[in-house]
Amino acid sequence: MVLKVMSANQAIAEAVKLANPNVIPVYPITPQTTISEYLAKFVADGDISAEYIRVESEHSAISAALGASGTGVRVFTATSSQGLALMHEIIFAAAGLRAPIVMADANRALSAPLSIWNDQQDSISERDSGWMQVYAENGQEALDSILIAYRVSEDHSVLLPSMVCIDGFILTHTVDPVDVPGKGDVDKFLPPYKPDHAYLDPKRPMSIGTFTDPNYYMEARHDMELALVGAKDVIAKANAEFAEIFGRTYDFIEKYRSDDADTIIVAMGSICSTIKDVVDEHRDNGEKVGLVRVRVFRPFPTKEIYEAIKGASNIGVLDKNISFSVGGVLHNEINAKMDVKANGFIVGLGGRDIKPTHISEIIEKTKNTTKTTQWIGLNKEEL
């Protein structure tokens, strides 16, 4: 293993180089831009033979990705925030047409007010599209998640697109040591994509994405539901094989000192690294605090999360998103799907830095279990 110091955006680009897609349509947007730049350089330097399409918008990027995927080849694209929002129409079409596209989303707040900084509102707002979603904690996991995403998306029992979500700036622009796997190992894990379902080929004419009357639409959506739920087995198998080849273990959730914890924090993405430091501090003081990190958000790992948190007296769920008048999405899904009473905390919207003192405040407030939602880190003088 050779560690190199790089940003998560570079780590994603390195993963894409290893996955060797045939078509890369991308449109740059902060803080995703350097992914587009690294990939453009790889193509220009001949490091990968992909067709790099410089499209005129994100709507075109995902449309070109869907069209290319429809011809039965491997495709990659990346976006962020307003770009993902502009893709919205085709995001649903890509899942419905069962296109195994892999896309990186550099998580960034949505307008208005205009913000280039991190939260997870952009990808959370696409949660009902049928895409799989993984939230990476660091650059290494970002890289590895791209490779696993192709394996799972292209599995013939799944055929749904994947979104690998990385926190804007906090991961996209942070450099730290990352292991870039060897091409030989990646080829063992991720063979070339061979479609055997519906794909466009002049020698075998067919139509894809046709009008569907009420006799068939529900069946198509039902198939998507079965495929997404069934993807859990494929993800588990891919994770196990990944661990065998690369020595790094991933799961639907990560449990950090949570087994005997009476207070458990649940969160997604890069904030979990800071939470681990805070958990250690509280453990040093004899408090039984732990973290459950949700890594795979779609398909939603209801059973895994419930098993991990059901024994705790106090549960606090962090959301870098808000469904107005309802609260954080992860918080509400946990309370809706599980026999628990979790408190919700809205944190880090629009790049508001989440400090260890905020996490300790949440741990304290979680001790009063009310299922309510509280906003942490608001500037009191602005209220």
Add this chain to the structure above:
Amino acid sequence: MIEVRFHGRGGQGAVTAAEILAKAAFEDGKYCQAFPFFGVERRGAPVMAFTRIDDKPIRRRYQVYKPDYVVVLDDGLLEVVDVFSGLKEGGKVIINTSNGVETSKGAEIHKVDATGIALDILGVPIVNTILLGAFAGVTNAVSIDAIIKIIKETFSGEIGEKNAKAAKLAYEAAKKG
């Protein structure tokens, strides 16, 4: 853990400096992390960048509020930003300046005429690599050999050589005090 905060203006290379420092520390066998905080994305706007160095892998990902060291690329920022904010007791501040600088905060301040060195050796007022040389000399938190190696990896050819020379000069000046 050593935490460093860089203050610069958009386009001055504070982010690159933080990354070179992280990579140099990694070259020295340490774990590292570096990341920027942009105000607005345009040249001249105040920016911060942070580097963490430790013997263990680094997890925390919030901004640096209690730095061991602060590096200021532009002394004009002293009027608009509190560069001393949260500086640890015994912390050091390295400032690019050719003027007198207020030292009322009680911090240990090291003044470097990085712009002068830059104009002399590079022919352009780009000071980030020079301040990294001074940083290595003042703090001993990173080796000058690693700084020079990463400078040459970051900037190829003659530009890399000149930046390495300028950094070495600032390092030696800092060592002499």
